[in-house]
Amino acid sequence: MQERVLIQESMKIAVFHELHKGGARRAVNEFAKRLKEQHEIDLYIVDEAEKKAENKFFDNIFFYRFIPKKWSGGNWKIRLYKDTIELYRIRRLHQQIATEINKNNYDLAFIHPSRYTQAPFILQFLKIQKVYYCEEILRIAYESQFELTAKIPFHKRIYEKLTRFIRKKIDKINILNADLVLANSEFTKKNIKNAYGVDCKVSYLGVDTDFFKPEKSKKDIDVLYIGAKDQVDGYDLLNNALSLIPEKLSVKYHVTGEGWM
Numbered sequence: 001m002q003e004r005v006l007i008q009e010s011m012k013i014a015v016f017h018e019l020h021k022g023g024a025r026r027a028v029n030e031f032a033k034r035l036k037e038q039h040e041i042d043l044y045i046v047d048e049a050e051k052k053a054e055n056k057f058f059d060n061i062f063f064y065r066f067i068p069k070k071w072s073g074g075n076w077k078i079r080l081y082k083d084t085i086e087l088y089r090i091r092r093l094h095q096q097i098a099t100e101i102n103k104n105n106y107d108l109a110f111i112h113p114s115r116y117t118q119a120p121f122i123l124q125f126l127k128i129q130k131v132y133y134c135e136e137i138l139r140i141a142y143e144s145q146f147e148l149t150a151k152i153p154f155h156k157r158i159y160e161k162l163t164r165f166i167r168k169k170i171d172k173i174n175i176l177n178a179d180l181v182l183a184n185s186e187f188t189k190k191n192i193k194n195a196y197g198v199d200c201k202v203s204y205l206g207v208d209t210d211f212f213k214p215e216k217s218k219k220d221i222d223v224l225y226i227g228a229k230d231q232v233d234g235y236d237l238l239n240n241a242l243s244l245i246p247e248k249l250s251v252k253y254h255v256t257g258e259g260w261m
Contacts (some may be wrong), residue, residue, distance in 0.1 A: 014044060016110070016122055018120070027205050032057040032058055034206075042059055042104075042106075043060070044062045044064070044097050044100070045063055046064045047066070049065070066090070068116070069082055087116065098125030109126050109129065109130045110131050112132075117170050117171055118171045123175065124173070130180075131178065131179065138195075141171070172195075180201065183202050183203070185202065189201075223252075224254050225255045226256055
């Protein structure tokens with residue numbers, strides 16, 4: 001992986017992502033909002049439906065519809081499809097999008113994560129400079145909280161190990177094709193180094209000071225939790241922390257983040 005990316009005063013930049021609505025997608029829009037002040041910014045997006053609210057952040061939007069199979073457990077045929085044919089279809093689609101970007105005279109591709117593979121396939125096919133903004137590593141492959149336990153039936157455990165191995169390989173191959181990897185924090189930078197052996201730069205997410213300003217109002221929330229109510233986002237940690245606070249102390253907390261963009 002190279003770390004030389006030529007930055008010009010005014011560039012034509014292709015942005016790519018296929019993120020769910022949430023914090024990472026909002027971050028892409030904020031990046032584009034600021035970059036658009038000086039550069040030409042086009043979005044190449046893969047999603048199930050177009051979202052017109054993002055039009056204001058980009059000069060042009062090229063939408064590619066992709067509807068994945070829905071799976072919530074129990075149907076092994078759908079699971080097998082998602083782990084094989086669906087991944088192949090995503091790869092082919094990314095190759096198609098890369099071909100379009102390559103022929104449109106962009107100076108730079110600003111790539112964001114994939115909801116299917118973490119680091120996206122498109123990094124393998126782009127022939128221009130590629131900057132990948134890594135929000136997080138492929139957690140299911142590297143974090144201990146996702147380790148398979150003996151409670152899972154043997155045949156399912158073997159299958160899961162195989163599919164995780166394949167997805168881990170895909171993710172690593174893709175990220176190693178980036179010319180520059182950016183992390184959102186020093187913590188993420190360390191995780192990237194440990195997982196992929198990649199040295200990256202930290203680019204913190206900023207704060208819109210036109211919207212967020214200090215006020216002298218009385219504080220009415222002590223703890224603000226942003227995320228879904230599940231273990232992956234740290235909801236268990238929130239509850240465990242709150243349980244350690246003595247009952248005589250009155251602590252108010254607020255949960256937000258589910259269903260936002």
